[in-house]
Amino acid sequence: MAANIAAPRSLGDYSLVGPYSRVAVEEGLADARWYLSPVPKEQMRALLERRDGPAIRDTLIWFGLLIGFAAAGIALWGTLWAVFPFLLYAVIYGSSSDSRWHEAGHGAAFKTDWMNNALYEIASFMVMRESVVWRWSHARHHSDTIIVGRDAEIALQRPLSLGKLIGKFFAWPGAYFYFKGLLRHVAGRMSPEERTFIPESEFGKVYTRARIYLLIYLAVIVTAIATRSIIPLLLIGLPNFYGSWLMVTYGLTQHAGLLENVLDHRLNTRTVYMNPINRYLYWNMGYHIEHHMFPMVPYHNLPKLHALVKGDMPPPYNGLRAAYREIIPTLRQVLRDPNYYLVRPLPASARPSDAPHQAEVISSDAAPDAQGWVEALDLARLVPGDSVRFDHRGKTYAIYRSAVGQLFASDGLCTHGKTHLADGLLQGACIECPKHNGRFELRDGSVRRPPPRIPLKTYPVREKAGKVFLNVSTAEVSDEPVA
Ligand code: FES
Structure with a gap:
């Protein structure tokens, strides 16, 4: 077990x-x-x-x-x-x-x-x-x-x-x-x-x-x-x-x-x-x-x-x-016996139930500059149509590059549940959450499809000399550890 x-x-x-x-x-x-x-x-x-x-x-x-x-x-x-x-x-x-x-x-x-x-x-x-x-x-x-x-x-x-x-x-x-x-x-x-x-x-x-x-x-x-x-x-x-x-x-x-x-x-x-x-x-x-x-x-x-x-x-x-x-x-x-449960053992090749989700995470503890910009990753790591999780100083973000090359950034977790949006499906300027397929418009964070009802917080993001920079000046960092 x-x-x-x-x-x-x-x-x-x-x-x-x-x-x-x-x-x-x-x-x-x-x-x-x-x-x-x-x-x-x-x-x-x-x-x-x-x-x-x-x-x-x-x-x-x-x-x-x-x-x-x-x-x-x-x-x-x-x-x-x-x-x-x-x-x-x-x-x-x-x-x-x-x-x-x-x-x-x-x-x-x-x-x-x-x-x-x-x-x-x-x-x-x-x-x-x-x-x-x-x-x-x-x-x-x-x-x-x-x-x-x-x-x-x-x-x-x-x-x-x-x-x-x-x-x-x-x-x-x-x-x-x-x-x-x-x-x-x-x-x-x-x-x-x-x-x-x-x-x-x-x-x-x-x-x-x-x-x-x-x-x-x-x-x-x-x-x-x-x-x-x-x-x-x-x-x-x-x-x-x-x-x-x-x-x-x-x-x-x-x-x-x-x-x-x-x-x-x-x-x-x-x-x-x-x-x-x-x-x-x-x-x-x-x-x-x-x-x-x-x-x-x-x-x-x-x-x-x-x-x-x-x-x-x-x-x-x-x-x-x-x-x-x-x-x-x-x-x-x-x-x-109503308390009888069938327990199916996991095979030897399986990871334990408490193993963390193995997702690509880019993290940085670098201090933002005076305007709140922080270097996140090389643009080359973010191919068109892709998204990546970026953890910075105890907070998780998602950075997206649309199929036509536009960059977007948002809070990393869906507002409906604790699901990482970087694992979702990017469609144009919309991110679809991988849990219940709620959708958010990344230009303004508005909800495009329920079940989420709370808009997603978005952040300025830009590319300079092959690097992607995220502006975290308006980020609210919670005490909850990033998982
Ligand atoms: S957790 Fe994202 S739509 Fe439910």
Whole structure:
């Protein structure tokens, strides 16, 4: 077992406003720095690059399958043969919408933002997740993965109930909480838990989406009544109850039975090799440790990322069957003993959980000149499109050189969490944070894409005689050590 594993607690209180929420903060588990496997900077930059092509192809196939199965079911209506296309339609609708929701929500599926947003909204509705609520809950899930009292998306809560576990395969009790939340939002109210992870400025969007969802459901019901046919309900709504079993089958492999309250995804997450059909339906989310460590790497690049980091991770499971050979006995044990956790040892080749992030850091303690300028690095070390972390006298900065050669500088840490922006993706004059893909405009530090809400502090930077100089005269140095 790795050295920094916090003691597990499983007292059945997963509330985000309960005692363990406070305990998580006190123990430094909230918004903490997580272990990251080393990946060479150039290779990470290449992996982060977005493309539209793979997701357009996969999405067209996906819509094609939905339309094809629906058309076949309608054409065969009145015969027993109609059952098969409708069952297949339900699996595509109720299960594979989960991974589309997920990847588009991270903004990493497509290069083009509106495509991510459009797919995200469609898939959110299909998978019965209110799009705005889940965008924020998922950001929290990535900040505080399986941290009790912080993570709103812990699928298997202890003590485990066999009835609830089986019910999950039929969208139960998820559908109950979904419709309860939907009606609350239609009425313009938020729960105390939701208020812990959704900023108030987003409440209006939550209510609007909820009312749109409700109108869609009402329109489907009215159409079914008017046409005296169940087909509209077989196309929208009902498929979740008999088509989401595959999503649960995939989803349980992610974290089920593993440790809570640790800051190393290798200890609370699984990577499972899958066959090409499952990889397509699940959009490569079987590479789940890799996804959690580097959530901005698009799904189509996860196999390449896996090849780079697999020596630093527990061995992957060779298929779903292999994963369930471990998960089923583990869950049996958890049913008997809620304090049972499966601890997967790290291989001898792996770095320990408390090993520092191996990033390129340029540091200097040189005194700034009278105007606040300090020499940071040789310009040649900063190729166009690149960024670098620069630590100066206890404070961390990020210095960027755009593809067209413009220099920018900012505080080194994202204003949303303790993530180094120099590890992010520079797009024009925008830096995208590698944690939740928040974006900042580097000309003025303004937020271009949530979840950050606080602007980024920027600094004057200039090049002179092949050297990059940063002006730190307006920097505020905190007492917190740079890590
Ligand atoms: S840490 Fe969340 S967007 Fe940067």
